Amino acid sequence: MLKISFITTVNHNVGDDFVREGIIYLLNQKFKDTVLNFDIIHKHSPINARQGFEWFRNYRLSKYVDQVLPLSITKDKVLEADILVQSGAPVYWCHPETHGPHCYNNEWFKPLIKRRYLKTASKVPFLNLAAGTCQRYDSNGSEFDSCKSCQDYIKELQSLTEVTTVRDKLAKKILNNMGFFVSVIPCSSIFARESFGIEPENPEYVALNYMKGGAHYVFGQKIEFEKWENNLKVFYKQISKFEKCVFVCHNQDEVNNAKRIDFNANIFISNNYKDYIRFYAKTKFGIMNRIHGAFLIASFGRPAVLVGNDSRVKMAEEIGLPYIFVNDANLVWLLEQYEYLKNGADNYPERFNEIRKKAYNDYQKALSVL
Numbered sequence: 001m002l003k004i005s006f007i008t009t010v011n012h013n014v015g016d017d018f019v020r021e022g023i024i025y026l027l028n029q030k031f032k033d034t035v036l037n038f039d040i041i042h043k044h045s046p047i048n049a050r051q052g053f054e055w056f057r058n059y060r061l062s063k064y065v066d067q068v069l070p071l072s073i074t075k076d077k078v079l080e081a082d083i084l085v086q087s088g089a090p091v092y093w094c095h096p097e098t099h100g101p102h103c104y105n106n107e108w109f110k111p112l113i114k115r116r117y118l119k120t121a122s123k124v125p126f127l128n129l130a131a132g133t134c135q136r137y138d139s140n141g142s143e144f145d146s147c148k149s150c151q152d153y154i155k156e157l158q159s160l161t162e163v164t165t166v167r168d169k170l171a172k173k174i175l176n177n178m179g180f181f182v183s184v185i186p187c188s189s190i191f192a193r194e195s196f197g198i199e200p201e202n203p204e205y206v207a208l209n210y211m212k213g214g215a216h217y218v219f220g221q222k223i224e225f226e227k228w229e230n231n232l233k234v235f236y237k238q239i240s241k242f243e244k245c246v247f248v249c250h251n252q253d254e255v256n257n258a259k260r261i262d263f264n265a266n267i268f269i270s271n272n273y274k275d276y277i278r279f280y281a282k283t284k285f286g287i288m289n290r291i292h293g294a295f296l297i298a299s300f301g302r303p304a305v306l307v308g309n310d311s312r313v314k315m316a317e318e319i320g321l322p323y324i325f326v327n328d329a330n331l332v333w334l335l336e337q338y339e340y341l342k343n344g345a346d347n348y349p350e351r352f353n354e355i356r357k358k359a360y361n362d363y364q365k366a367l368s369v370l
């Protein structure tokens with residue numbers, strides 16, 4: 001049996017669940033004749049690396065408790081792992097322009113890697129898979145040039161990982177600038193459905209996802225919040241004459257936002273990420289702010305377009321989907337995209353099939369280091 005531990009989130013963001021399930025599928029394919037045991041660590045509360053402490057999710061308090069408790073008194077998902085995986089997330093971010101956050105300061109690297117993994121690093125491979133950036137939309141990666149702390153973090157991470165694959169071209173560029181050469185492979189979330197054997201079903205509705213301002217953060221950009229809400233509202237009114245539309249909401253905030261678009265809108269929300277995969281299996285196409293929602297729609301061979309405000313949205317390029325900066329997503333653009341999606345998005349099923357095959361082979365090639 002091989003014990004594989006994931007640095008991920010748990011019951012926090014279904015996008016992270018999709019990414020991790022995709023990697024689980026790829027690892028199960030790689031180790032067909034071996035029993036695999038998967039452990040998941042909620043990285044926002046690193047004490048979750050200790051077996052039995054999964055309930056403890058208050059970061060500040062648990063950080064303190066984790067620091068004072070000796071490692072030897074609990075069973076530990078990092079210390080006992082045969083393989084450790086950083087499971088697809090932004091790993092590189094650096095925001096000196098707004099005195100914002102830096103990746104060197106993330107909550108998991110010190111407790112999980114420096115305190116724990118370094119003890120087993122000589123015999124346990126650490127895989128950094130589907131790593132991405134989270135920068136301003138127009139970033140060229142130069143923020144990292146003058147940030148020694150983020151550079152040191154990246155160098156240390158690179159020195160410890162057996163393999164790194166990235167999910168967006170900006171991540172590749174940032175690593176290249178520092179002398180590291182990595183492959184861009186579409187985010188592993190496109191394999192999530194295969195982890196559960198969920199097949200495409202008859203398309204029943206158009207999926208819409210609305211986040212205020214188009215994404216999680218602003219990073220000092222002048223985001224036109226009201227304009228995006230109004231454009232989406234008018235667009236929704238027009239297309240809902242012809243289409244059954246469902247607002248797919250990855251959290252309660254998005255339910256409240258969708259109700260601002262139409263109080264009586266069809267809304268989908270669940271506390272089980274498998275329900276989302278089944279929901280996306282019946283989607284005709286999507287107009288989305290949630291990136292991993294669009295990736296799940298694509299995984300069923302159906303197209304989507306993405307509206308976003310940071311570098312994460314550019315992951316869409318790797319699976320052949322259009323994307324746009326939120327301030328530019330006006331009504332004309334939305335209606336053009338609607339026609340494009342309705343007409344099959346340049347034969348998306350066939351295009352995606354090729355993308356999927358190549359991504360599968362590229363991941364297996366990356367995993368061949370094991």
Ligand SMILES: [Zn+2]
Pocket residue numbers: 093094095096101102103104144147149150151
């Ligand atoms: Zn930095």
